[in-house]
Amino acid sequence: MSSVSFERWLLDQNVIYDASAIEFVVSNATTPNATTKVLGKRRIHHRENIVIRIPFQACFTFETSLLFARMNEKASKRRWKKRLERVLKKRTKQSSIVLDWLSALALALCFERFCISQSERKQLQQQQQQQRASSQNAEKKIKKINETMKSRFEPYLKTLNECERHAMCNWEEGEKEMLLRGTDVGMDYVRDEREAARREYESFRAALLPRDFEEGEEEEDDEEENSFAEYFTLARYRGSRSVCSSRAFQIAPGLVGLMPLADLFNHKSVGNDVAVCEGDDETTETVAVSVVKQSGAQKGEELFNTYGVLSNTDLLNSYGFCDKKGII
């Protein structure tokens, strides 16, 4: 996905940023040492304040996802809705809401990625079919599938990594015990993200892809469900979960999601330059990224956000990095 299509998508979504003030540096995500950062293009005074405006609708949340739409389709015979709602409610009772948003958002991201991959596959098939000048009926059928699988977040989601390689849920078996014995992570004083991801995955898999049908449920021969059964693996779920865990923001009270552009700022424990706050647009619901440092931001220097007052244990556990300069 080129940066051009992402920029076009930002425009379509009314995501506005001050291009004279900030610059986004995004290196190739497939390389091991990929870096992403935001630089100041000029000196930004504190009084200028807002550098990015993001409408709520441009944020990827459970409510704006294709999964949510699928669950609420009127004509749908889906057993997903009932079963998923049951799992999510059960999880909410067992844990705090804070933990629950993560699993719901991770599942939604996983499904969105599945739809994107399906859509691409169908598009490819369509192209091949057109080349072979096949029958018009078959062509129409494929077009219809493409429309229902289309994610409006595709250009944005394609800029994200498949997984955050160092977030604890992606560490291999035994790595934690070997390297972090004695620490809060090694002693399980903080949540075991790998185990939590496995438990969530199993409950979702049982809900989405049940082997036994409950009373009153009819077996549905749904191509999409069957394909998702193949796609939905633990590794993919963990990958999506780590992306959500390290990038999601609270957009509004009770609303958590992925925020384009705002998620490109790196973390600084003390003395962050910017912060995500309520937008100033009275007509649309928006969030904004504002310069909060009293001394403003300097030209050519990286601009940092803060993910909270967190110890290195928490940073490693949730985000997969440590802050060498952090005093904790």
Place this chain on the structure above:
Amino acid sequence: MVFAIKKELFNTYGVLSNTDLLNSYGFCDKNALDVAATAPRITGLSVRQRFLMMAKTSKLPDAFREDEETHTIEEVTRLLPPGREDILRSVFLHRLKLYPSQKEFERACEAYLLSGGGDIKNTRENAASLKRERVELARICRQSEMNCLERAIEKLTSKAVLAQDREDDAMFSVFA
């Protein structure tokens, strides 16, 4: 020596919470992090065991009856009976002892780096780089947590407690 004109130079009076800064120096730092709020966690069970051992009583503070609960230094100070910082200090010292020694840790890192790719589904080069990065992250995480525990213990130091824990203090040399 040349300094930039009109730029203030700062010293540090130590890693102190705003409470300490206000108490001792009469000012606060907007950017200060409160060590107490982010110190490594301890379990209710740890505190309960130490409490029974040191306070020689069978009556426990209610807050520590749930074994699963973990607390920061700030929370435990609030929950313990007044004047029993020695229990807290003892818990933190015990907690610090659970870290493998630096030599043991380095040996574990070496063994880890020398071991094969394991389950890492990646190219050989990427797997090696991934391992190196994880060792570095573990070093930083472990070191910062130990520093934090040491600061927490320093904060809880009193003459009476010092005399009592002198033997335990000898272990600090291991992490110096």
